Amino acid sequence: MCGIVxxxxxxxxxxxxxxxxxxxxRGPDGEGFHIEPEASLGxxxxxxxxxxxxxxxxxxxDGRVxxxxxxxxxNYQSIMKDLAQDYSFQTHCDTEILPILYQHHGKEMVHQLRGMFSFAIWDSRQKQLFLARDRIGVKPLYYACLGQSILFASEPKALLACQRIDSSLDPEALDAYxxxxxxxxxxSIFRGIRQLPPGHHLTWREGQVTIEKYWDALPDPDDSRSMQEWVEELGPIIEDSIRMRTISDVPLGAFLSGGIDSxxxxxxxxxxxxxxxETFCIGFGEEGKSYEERPIARRVAQFFxxxxxxLEIHLDVVEGLDEIVRSFDEPFGNPTALxxxxxxxxxxxxxxxxxxxxxxxEMFGGYPRYRGMLWAGTFSRFPAFARKWILNIIRGKESSTARNYRRWLRELLEGSGLPPQQRYAAWVGYSTLEEKGFLFSDKIQSQLRSDRPDRVASLFNTPDRGSDVQRAVYADLHGFLPENVLRYSDRMSMAHSLEVRVPFTDHVLVExxxxxxxxQG
Known part of the structure; x- marks a missing residue:
C-alpha cells in the first residue's frame, strides 16, 4: 500500500x-519519480x-508505459504465469504486470485484476494518462482539472500543494456531508477537487477527460438454490478470498473483535x-463496557x-482530533475512526x-436495518393509529449503549409508513431538508438546488430487480461501505503505515x- 501523485x-x-x-x-520505505515534458508521476x-x-x-x-x-x-502470480511466454519479469512484485497488461489490453486491463488498487498509467507514445480505482473503493483516488491539465493523488492534501487548485468550500459536498x-x-469538500468513484476509470488525452464505469454488482436473486447449496457455493470463495490476501514478504496478522467476520x-x-x-483487539475501560469485545475475542484467539x-484505550476526542483532521483532509463524522x-x-x-x-x-446483511427492511413491510400494514399508539409507548429516554433496542424499534415504526427508498434513506441519514434549512446560511442555500436528489434513495432505486433488503445492500455497497467504512479504514491505517486488507470486499465474492x-441472506 502506497501513495501516488x-x-x-x-x-x-x-x-x-x-x-x-x-x-x-502512506509510504515511509521510499520514494520515486518519473518526469517527462508532458507528464510526471510520483x-x-x-x-x-x-x-x-x-x-x-x-x-x-520497452520504457513506453x-x-x-x-x-x-x-491474482498477480497467475497473470505473470500467463504473460511469462512473452516477457521475462525482473521482479516478483505485482506492480510489474500493470504496464504490460495495459499494453496488451488498454483500459480493459482492469477486468483482469482481483484486488484493491488505485493507479496511474502514463502512455508516452499516445501521450495519454489512464487512472483507475478498484471496484469496491478500498483505495482512494482524487483528481483536479486545471484548464487543459490534470493532477491526481491518493489524498487531497497532495493536490492542495498546487496553489492554482480551487480550495474553496463546495456547497453541494457540504450538503451531502x-x-x-x-x-x-x-x-470532495474542495470545489476544485473531485473523487474518482469506485469501479470507474479516467482517461486524459490532449486536455480532454473521459470517465467510464467499468463494474457494478446489481441484485440478481437466484431462488432455485437452498440455503445449504449457497453455503457450499460461497464457502470456497470466502476461503479463497482470505487466502489470497496472505501474500506478503513482511509480517502479517488480523484484527480480531470476536465477531463472525473477523x-x-x-x-x-x-x-x-x-x-x-498474530491477532489484535481493542478494548475499553468502564466507560465503554457496552462496546467491549475482548472477552469473546480472547475465546476465539484461544480456540485457534x-x-x-x-490494547485498552481511554479516548480523548480533543487530543486525537488533530490527527484525524490531518488524515482525512475533509469533514468525516464516524467516531469509529478514532x-x-x-x-x-x-x-x-x-x-x-x-x-x-x-x-x-454490508455483504452478509449484518446490520439491524436490513432486518428492519424485512419487518417494515409487516408494520406498514398496521393501522396508523396502532403504529402511533406503539410509538407513544416506546418513546422515552434512549440510552447511548451499543445496542439501543428502544431506538431501533422507534426508527423502525417511524419509517414503516414511508416508501422503501425514503425509509432506508431516513434510517442511514442524519438530517432532513428542514434541518438543513435552519443550519445553512442564505449564501450556502442559494447555491444548492431546491430539487436536489436524495443520494441514498437514488441508489436504492437503481436496481430493477431484488427485494428491499437487496436494494439496501446495493445502496450501502455504493455509499456507506466505500465512503464511510473503507475510507476511515484506509486513512487511519495509512496514517500509521499499516496495510489493511479486507477479504469481504473481494469482487468475486460480492458478485x-x-x-x-x-x-436466505
Whole structure:
C-alpha cells in the first residue's frame, strides 16, 4: 500500500516532489519519480512484496508505459504465469504486470485484476494518462482539472500543494456531508477537487477527460438454490478470498473483535498457517463496557491458538482530533475512526499487514436495518393509529449503549409508513431538508438546488430487480461501505503505515452474494 501523485499537461519537478512528500505517511520505505515534458508521476512506497526490487514508478520493458500504483493485486502470480511466454519479469512484485497488461489490453486491463488498487498509467507514445480505482473503493483516488491539465493523488492534501487548485468550500459536498457524515464521490469538500468513484476509470488525452464505469454488482436473486447449496457455493470463495490476501514478504496478522467476520478470517488464517496467527483487539475501560469485545475475542484467539495482543484505550476526542483532521483532509463524522487509528498504531508495532472484517456486515446483511427492511413491510400494514399508539409507548429516554433496542424499534415504526427508498434513506441519514434549512446560511442555500436528489434513495432505486433488503445492500455497497467504512479504514491505517486488507470486499465474492435471496441472506 502506497501513495501516488502526478499530473499531465505541464512539467513542474518541484511541485511533484512536494506532492509526493505530503504522502510520506502512506509510504515511509521510499520514494520515486518519473518526469517527462508532458507528464510526471510520483510515488511513496510501503514495501510489502519484493522489498528490494519493487521500486516505483515502474515501466514496461520497452520504457513506453509508466505506472504509479497503490494497493495489491492478489491474482498477480497467475497473470505473470500467463504473460511469462512473452516477457521475462525482473521482479516478483505485482506492480510489474500493470504496464504490460495495459499494453496488451488498454483500459480493459482492469477486468483482469482481483484486488484493491488505485493507479496511474502514463502512455508516452499516445501521450495519454489512464487512472483507475478498484471496484469496491478500498483505495482512494482524487483528481483536479486545471484548464487543459490534470493532477491526481491518493489524498487531497497532495493536490492542495498546487496553489492554482480551487480550495474553496463546495456547497453541494457540504450538503451531502451534513446528511451522510461523509462526502460521496465524485464530490470532495474542495470545489476544485473531485473523487474518482469506485469501479470507474479516467482517461486524459490532449486536455480532454473521459470517465467510464467499468463494474457494478446489481441484485440478481437466484431462488432455485437452498440455503445449504449457497453455503457450499460461497464457502470456497470466502476461503479463497482470505487466502489470497496472505501474500506478503513482511509480517502479517488480523484484527480480531470476536465477531463472525473477523473470527472467520482468523479461522482460515490458522488453518493454512504453520505459525500462530498474530491477532489484535481493542478494548475499553468502564466507560465503554457496552462496546467491549475482548472477552469473546480472547475465546476465539484461544480456540485457534493465536498470538493475541490487546490494547485498552481511554479516548480523548480533543487530543486525537488533530490527527484525524490531518488524515482525512475533509469533514468525516464516524467516531469509529478514532478507534481504528488507535488499533492501527498498536498493530503496526508487530506487523506491517493486517486483515480485517470490513464489508462483512454490508455483504452478509449484518446490520439491524436490513432486518428492519424485512419487518417494515409487516408494520406498514398496521393501522396508523396502532403504529402511533406503539410509538407513544416506546418513546422515552434512549440510552447511548451499543445496542439501543428502544431506538431501533422507534426508527423502525417511524419509517414503516414511508416508501422503501425514503425509509432506508431516513434510517442511514442524519438530517432532513428542514434541518438543513435552519443550519445553512442564505449564501450556502442559494447555491444548492431546491430539487436536489436524495443520494441514498437514488441508489436504492437503481436496481430493477431484488427485494428491499437487496436494494439496501446495493445502496450501502455504493455509499456507506466505500465512503464511510473503507475510507476511515484506509486513512487511519495509512496514517500509521499499516496495510489493511479486507477479504469481504473481494469482487468475486460480492458478485455471488448479490445473487443470494434476502430470505436466505
Amino acid at each position: 502526478g499530473f499531465a499537461g505541464f512539467q513542474d519537478a518541484s511541485l511533484l516532489r512536494e506532492m509526493t512528500r505530503r504522502l510520506r505517511h 510515488h511513496r512506497r510501503l514495501a510489502i512484496l519484493d522489498i528490494e526490487g519493487g521500486a516505483q514508478p515502474m515501466s514496461s520493458p 509508466w505506472v504509479s500504483f497503490n494497493g495489491q493485486i492478489y 451534513v446528511d451522510l457524515l461523509y462526502v460521496p464521490p465524485p464530490l 473470527s472467520t478470517i482468523v479461522s482460515v488464517l490458522a488453518k493454512h498457517s504453520t505459525q500462530p496467527v 491458538g493465536t498470538n493475541h495482543h490487546e 478507534l481504528t487509528s488507535a488499533l492501527s498504531k498498536f498493530t503496526r508495532q508487530f506487523v506491517t499487514v493486517s486483515l480485517a472484517g470490513d464489508g462483512g456486515d 455471488q452474494l448479490m445473487k443470494v435471496p434476502s430470505a
